[in-house]
Amino acid sequence: MIVIGALILGAILGALSAKKRGGNTADLLQYGAVYAIGFGIVGLLVTIFVDRALM
Template sequence: MIVIVLSIIGVIVGWRTATKRKGDLMDKLQYGAAYFLAFAVAGVIITVIVDRFI
């Protein structure tokens, strides 16, 4: 669940970052995908840490 939520947040953050930098559609998609992957990896790490301690 944490991975899904963070992945969606990653896409939103990436899209907004590209928009602030005046990027076109392809820039927004690329930033969205990159942030999606970064936030998904962070979500997996957080999930493993939480699972280990609980």
């Protein structure tokens, strides 16, 4: 669940960042994808850490 939330949050923040910089549709999609991948990796690491800490 953390990974999915991180992916969605990253995509939204990436698109907002591109829009703030005046980007077009391609920029919005690219920033959204890159942020989603980055946030997804961090979310995966957090998920692994939480799983290992609770077991």
